[in-house]
Each structure stands twice: as structure tokens, then as C-alpha cells.
Amino acid sequence: MADNKDMVKDLYLTMRRIREFETNAMNLFAEGKIPGFVHLYLGEEAVASGVCSNLREDDYITSTHRGHGHIIAKGGDLKFMMAELFGKATGYCKGKGGSMHIADGTRGIIGANGIVGAGQSISTGVGLQILLHKTDQVCVCFFGDGSTNQATFHESLNLAAVWNLPIVFVCENNGYGISNPQSRHQKIKDVADRAVAYGIPGVVCDGNDVFAVRETSAEAIKRAREGKGPTLVECKTYRQRGHFEGDPAIYKPKEEQEAWLKKDPLDKMSKWMTDEGGFSAAEVKAIDDQVKAEVAEAVKFAEDSPYPTPESGVEDVYSDIVEEVRDR
Amino acid sequence: MKKMMTYSEGIREGMSAAMRKDPDVVLFGEDVGMFGGCFGVSAGMFDEFGPERVRDTPISESAIIGCAVGAASTGLRPIAEIMMMDFLTVAMDQMCNNAAKLRFMTGGALHFPMVIRTAGGAGVNAAAQHSQSLEAWVTHVPGLKMVFPSNAQDAYGLMLSAVADDNPVVYEEHKAMLAMESEVDLDEGPIPLGVGKVVRPGSDVTIVAVGNMVHQALAAAETLEKDGIDCEIIDPRTLYPFDFDMVANSIDKTHKAIVVSEEVKRGGYMGEISAQISENLFDSLDAPVVRIGALNTPVPFSPALEPIYLPNAEDIVKAVRSQG
Incomplete structure (x- = not known):
């Protein structure tokens, strides 16, 4: 639960930042300003915010194709993120990766990833590095319910368990693997049940309740930090949009969508803050206004930034080979 | 000082020299530890460097390469062994979509100094899933480098350069050549990549x-x-x-x-x-x-x-x- 007002404010600030960033991304995509694919984190804000509130700057995360929320919660810069979504030279990846590939080595963000389940095995390497360097850092590996049917899930959780790696596997069960509801892509209801197969703890929490996420993941992160090995944390949440923008999500039952919108994590949090948390409506609005300004600034930065030069297209393939990439 | 050495020993000497020089160099893969590798290439390294740095993995090729990607991106210089080149297919996603591409896709924010060692080639009656030469599949992918030594001296020198390189390098070793002896001068050191x-x-x-x-x-x-x-x-x-x-x-x-x-x-x-x-x-x-x-x-x-x-x-x- 809420320890103190500053902590609550920080949690809400992060959630609101994600909401504002994603809402802007949604609109900018619809306006044709953001090219490619965009997978929005709307509705799942409490997960990244709650988990990352327990992390230090020198901890690591691996992320997914639906990664904006994780990156914001881990301290990613909104300007560089938005510029990357636009494909601009000032973006995190210099316009070479786009929405699904944002990384920031200086903040322990070992990349969003376009391959479902890829981050799971990458996290084992991060965990191994921490183990061998004997630090008390941890790596949080975010992934969705759909990815738990990939071989990487099995291979990585097994490896992390047998090597006792300092990793927290956070499954964001948002109910869908692309268009397939969980009931049609796996027989189990709780992904956390699979932890038994690896001899590690598996826990479930309400992924729309940021306090529940914070508390549950804190325990798992503490275990990892203390060298007690990995935990599988499942956060039950809901993907409020389609798989990607432009997906009308006709496969989602209307009643289900409406029921989950009533459990919206931002609404829940702001209501709690004014009803029970000792915040005035004006205080909440001040946070909202601050975030609106930050995201507006990020959008302006992205719009004003230049596109990458043609020359830059052959850079960064290798550390030491540039022009040769053009031909042989 | 020159001495006769097998191809296998050349590979091992290269790995061991790199590991003695840099504590961030680690070797992991299936049975590379106490067993010394399926072909004995890493024999004795478990004793010299210990179980932390010479690590047995489960039979999980995809996780092996993915683990190397994560380790390389955060400060280690892993040598990941895929026992047979044929098994690279099981880890192709990690090798081609992550190891090879992430430097570019992240605009150079992350880099991946890692070596993927794998035994290719036929000639030992191992049939079609333990004998393939898949050089084309590797070299087709931008972001990967690839070496393939033909003797012990090159095996040694190319390993030193592969480990020191800041990019993913696939290191093919021919299984039918492992016992082949040739003269080696360990003082000659690294052989630069890209020099025939x-x-x-x-x-x-x-x-x-x-x-x-x-x-x-x-x-x-x-x-x-x-x-x-x-x-x-x-x-x-x-x-x-x-x-x-x-x-x-x-x-x-x-x-x-x-x-x-x-x-x-x-x-x-x-x-x-x-x-x-x-x-x-x-x-x-x-x-x-x-x-x-x-x-x-x-x-x-x-x-x-x-x-x-x-x-x-x-x-x-x-x-x-x-x-x-």
C-alpha cells in the first residue's frame, strides 16, 4: 500500500506520463505522422509503473514490442522516444529502430524487441553478467501472456532457475496474444502456475492496481537482489486497444472491454488519491498538466527534428565497418 | 616458440589466452564444462577457470545465444558454443534477429562483443543433422562476422581476434579437422579479421x-x-x-x-x-x-x-x- 505521499505522487506521475505519451502516439499515428507499427500500452500503465518504482537506475529491464510504458517507467527520455517513433535522427535509435526497438544502455534499458519472447533469453545474459560481476543489481524481464507459449519462455525460465539468476520475470497478462484470447492460446488461467515447472515462485497480482503491483514485485525484486533467484510475477491487466494501432479489435467482446474500462488503472489511482490518499483535485491536476507539457514538448522536439541522412543508413551495422556495407 | 598442435588445441589455446587476459570473457554451452565439450575442445578449461566462467547450459540453443546477447550488451564478452552448426537453426532467431541486428536497430546504443563457436562440416559419418556447412546462412545476415580457420595457428589467432572484436563473430570449427596437427607459434598473436x-x-x-x-x-x-x-x-x-x-x-x-x-x-x-x-x-x-x-x-x-x-x-x- 501507499507508504507516503511522495511515493504515491511518483507512481501516479509515471502512470500519467505513459497514458499521455500513448494517447499522443495514438493520435499522431492516426494523423499519419508516425509511420510503421505502434503497439500501445494503454490500460497496462500500472504494471510498468509499479514494478519499476522498485528499481534503481543501475538495474536492468528487457522489454517487448509493446514497450513504451516500460521505457518511460525506467526513466527513458520522452523526447528521444517520440523522435524515434517519428523516425527522426534525434531518436533513441537514430531512426533505425522505431517504436519496437528503443534502448538506452545508460539507464539499463536493454531494448524493446520486435520478436515475441526475445527479451526472455536476453534477460538471462543480463542476469549472468550481474552474477559474475557480483553486484546486487537485478534485471526485470517484461513480456505478455502470448509470449509464454514461445520456446524462449521455457528455455529462459529454466536457465534462470538452474543458474539462480537475479531476474524477475513479469508477465503482463493483458488477455490477448494478438487476436487470440488467453482461453484460446493456453489451457491455464494463471501463467504463474508455470513457475512450478522451473522450481521457482510464481505469484499473481492485480495488474491494474499499482500498489498491488508495487508490493508484489518488491518482494520478487528483493529475492533477486539477495541472490535467491528468479520469480515469475503475473500481473492481470487488459489491453484497451487492438494489438496495433489500426487493428479494430473486432475479436474483443464489447462487454469485456466495457468491464475492463471501468477498472482503468489511471481512473482507479486518481480516485484513490483524492478519496483516500490525501490529494486535492488541484494537486492531481497539477501533475496532469505537468505531464501534458512534457509530452507536448516531446512531440514538438520530434516534429522539429531532422530525418536521418542517407549516409547514416550504413552506420551502426558493425562497430568498425561502414562504407563496405554498401557493397561487398 | 613453435610447436606442433592440433586444430582443437589451437582453438582451446585461443579461448584460454583470451580468458586469462580478460576476466569478462566467459565460455558457456552444452557440456563445455567438466565434460570438456562434445569434441573435447574445451577440455581442462573448467579446471583452470572454474564453474563460474566455464558454464554448462541446459540443451537450449536459443537461450544460449539469447544469453550471450544479454551478457554482451551489459559488459561480458561471452563465447557461446553451439555444439553442432546444424543446431544453429534452433537458435537462428536469436543469432539473426537479435545478435546481428540490435546494434543497428538501437542506433549503436547497445553493442554485442560475442563469439558463437560451432562445429560444422562433414566427413565423420554423422549424417545430415550433424554435418552441415551453413556458411551462406550466416554470411547472409548483416551484422554478423564469420571466421573459419583451416589450421591450428589460424584457429588460435582468429579466436583472439574474434573475442576482442566488438561485434558478434560466428567462429566455425571443422569437426573433421580437430585432430589435425600443424605448427603453431603462440607468440604470433591475433590474426586480424578480414585478412586472408x-x-x-x-x-x-x-x-x-x-x-x-x-x-x-x-x-x-x-x-x-x-x-x-x-x-x-x-x-x-x-x-x-x-x-x-x-x-x-x-x-x-x-x-x-x-x-x-x-x-x-x-x-x-x-x-x-x-x-x-x-x-x-x-x-x-x-x-x-x-x-x-x-x-x-x-x-x-x-x-x-x-x-x-x-x-x-x-x-x-x-x-x-x-x-x-
Whole structure:
């Protein structure tokens, strides 16, 4: 639960930042300003915010194709993120990766990833590095319910368990693997049940309740930090949009969508803050206004930034080979 | 100081030297620890470096490469072993979509100093899932480098450079060559990636060969010498980046080129080299470039069939003679 007002404010600030960033991304995509694919984190804000509130700057995360929320919660810069979504030279990846590939080595963000389940095995390497360097850092590996049917899930959780790696596997069960509801892509209801197969703890929490996420993941992160090995944390949440923008999500039952919108994590949090948390409506609005300004600034930065030069297209393939990439 | 060493020992000495020099270099893979690797290549390393740095993994090829990607991106310099090159297919996603691409896709925010060691090649009756040569599949992917030593000295020197490189390097070791002895001078140190070697100087025809085919080319050259044909043999040693200048300089002199690899001929890496020669050196050529590869079949098991599948010295001799 809420320890103190500053902590609550920080949690809400992060959630609101994600909401504002994603809402802007949604609109900018619809306006044709953001090219490619965009997978929005709307509705799942409490997960990244709650988990990352327990992390230090020198901890690591691996992320997914639906990664904006994780990156914001881990301290990613909104300007560089938005510029990357636009494909601009000032973006995190210099316009070479786009929405699904944002990384920031200086903040322990070992990349969003376009391959479902890829981050799971990458996290084992991060965990191994921490183990061998004997630090008390941890790596949080975010992934969705759909990815738990990939071989990487099995291979990585097994490896992390047998090597006792300092990793927290956070499954964001948002109910869908692309268009397939969980009931049609796996027989189990709780992904956390699979932890038994690896001899590690598996826990479930309400992924729309940021306090529940914070508390549950804190325990798992503490275990990892203390060298007690990995935990599988499942956060039950809901993907409020389609798989990607432009997906009308006709496969989602209307009643289900409406029921989950009533459990919206931002609404829940702001209501709690004014009803029970000792915040005035004006205080909440001040946070909202601050975030609106930050995201507006990020959008302006992205719009004003230049596109990458043609020359830059052959850079960064290798550390030491540039022009040769053009031909042989 | 020069001494005789097996190809396998050359690889091991390279890994061990790199691990002695840099505590961030680690080796992991299936059975590489106490067992010393399926072919014994890492024998003794578990004792020298301990279980933390020489680690057995479960049989999980995809996790092995993914683990190397994560480790490399955060400060280690892993050597990940995929026991058989055929099993790279199980880890292809991690190798091609993550190791190879993430540097570019993140605009250089992350980098991946890692080596993927894998035993390729046929000749030991291991059939089609334990014998393949998949150089084309690796070199097709931008972001990967690839080396393929043909002797112990190169095995040692290329390993030092592969580990020191800041990019993912696939290091192919030929399983039929592991016990092959040759002279090594450990003081010679790293062999830069992308620098080929004239294994045999000659003036009449240029033969580009890698791995075990270097030895077939040498045998062919001996036969052809008796006919008065003087072969120049080039072992590129690194498949990417490729030392095209060395090949071009040789063809300027010989005006003929044969390219040889153990891959199935169709779609093989040597087809790429052949195309580069034809595109860039057409005016120097007195005859079309000839590719020599294996039969376009899965690798057969039987001792009666495998030698027919594999390209050999006789094929090279015929090809050279056919060029007139």
C-alpha cells in the first residue's frame, strides 16, 4: 500500500506520463505522422509503473514490442522516444529502430524487441553478467501472456532457475496474444502456475492496481537482489486497444472491454488519491498538466527534428565497418 | 616458440589466452564444462577457470545465444558454443534477429562483443543433422562476422581476434579437422579479421578455399604441379569481412579462379564470391569462375555415400583442367 505521499505522487506521475505519451502516439499515428507499427500500452500503465518504482537506475529491464510504458517507467527520455517513433535522427535509435526497438544502455534499458519472447533469453545474459560481476543489481524481464507459449519462455525460465539468476520475470497478462484470447492460446488461467515447472515462485497480482503491483514485485525484486533467484510475477491487466494501432479489435467482446474500462488503472489511482490518499483535485491536476507539457514538448522536439541522412543508413551495422556495407 | 598442435588445441589455446587476459570473457554451452565439450575442445578449461566462467547450459540453443546477447550488451564478452552448426537453426532467431541486428536497430546504443563457436562440416559419418556447412546462412545476415580457420595457428589467432572484436563473430570449427596437427607459434598473436592468407603461391590459377577444402586444394595443387599447372591457393580465413583485395590481386596475375567450399553448391557462400569476382574482375578473367561444392543433397550417412557427397581434390583438379 501507499507508504507516503511522495511515493504515491511518483507512481501516479509515471502512470500519467505513459497514458499521455500513448494517447499522443495514438493520435499522431492516426494523423499519419508516425509511420510503421505502434503497439500501445494503454490500460497496462500500472504494471510498468509499479514494478519499476522498485528499481534503481543501475538495474536492468528487457522489454517487448509493446514497450513504451516500460521505457518511460525506467526513466527513458520522452523526447528521444517520440523522435524515434517519428523516425527522426534525434531518436533513441537514430531512426533505425522505431517504436519496437528503443534502448538506452545508460539507464539499463536493454531494448524493446520486435520478436515475441526475445527479451526472455536476453534477460538471462543480463542476469549472468550481474552474477559474475557480483553486484546486487537485478534485471526485470517484461513480456505478455502470448509470449509464454514461445520456446524462449521455457528455455529462459529454466536457465534462470538452474543458474539462480537475479531476474524477475513479469508477465503482463493483458488477455490477448494478438487476436487470440488467453482461453484460446493456453489451457491455464494463471501463467504463474508455470513457475512450478522451473522450481521457482510464481505469484499473481492485480495488474491494474499499482500498489498491488508495487508490493508484489518488491518482494520478487528483493529475492533477486539477495541472490535467491528468479520469480515469475503475473500481473492481470487488459489491453484497451487492438494489438496495433489500426487493428479494430473486432475479436474483443464489447462487454469485456466495457468491464475492463471501468477498472482503468489511471481512473482507479486518481480516485484513490483524492478519496483516500490525501490529494486535492488541484494537486492531481497539477501533475496532469505537468505531464501534458512534457509530452507536448516531446512531440514538438520530434516534429522539429531532422530525418536521418542517407549516409547514416550504413552506420551502426558493425562497430568498425561502414562504407563496405554498401557493397561487398 | 613453435610447436606442433592440433586444430582443437589451437582453438582451446585461443579461448584460454583470451580468458586469462580478460576476466569478462566467459565460455558457456552444452557440456563445455567438466565434460570438456562434445569434441573435447574445451577440455581442462573448467579446471583452470572454474564453474563460474566455464558454464554448462541446459540443451537450449536459443537461450544460449539469447544469453550471450544479454551478457554482451551489459559488459561480458561471452563465447557461446553451439555444439553442432546444424543446431544453429534452433537458435537462428536469436543469432539473426537479435545478435546481428540490435546494434543497428538501437542506433549503436547497445553493442554485442560475442563469439558463437560451432562445429560444422562433414566427413565423420554423422549424417545430415550433424554435418552441415551453413556458411551462406550466416554470411547472409548483416551484422554478423564469420571466421573459419583451416589450421591450428589460424584457429588460435582468429579466436583472439574474434573475442576482442566488438561485434558478434560466428567462429566455425571443422569437426573433421580437430585432430589435425600443424605448427603453431603462440607468440604470433591475433590474426586480424578480414585478412586472408596465400597458402600456396602460384601463377596459373587462383583457388579460393576455406576450412577443410584448403587441404583438398593443396592436394589438388600437388597433382596439377606435375602437369605444369601452378596453383595459387587463398584461404580467406574470414568469410565476412572478406579479403577481396587479396583475391583480386591474385586473379590479376592468374586470370582464372576456382572457388571451393564444403557447402552444398546451390546458394552457397562461394556463389557470392564467384559473383563478386565476375562483377568486379570480368576483364581479367580468361575463363568463367568455377564453383565447387557438395552435392545438393542432405549429407548422407554411409561411408559409401559421404565421400561421394563431399567435394575433393579430384573435383578441383578436373575444374582447373576444364578451364584450359
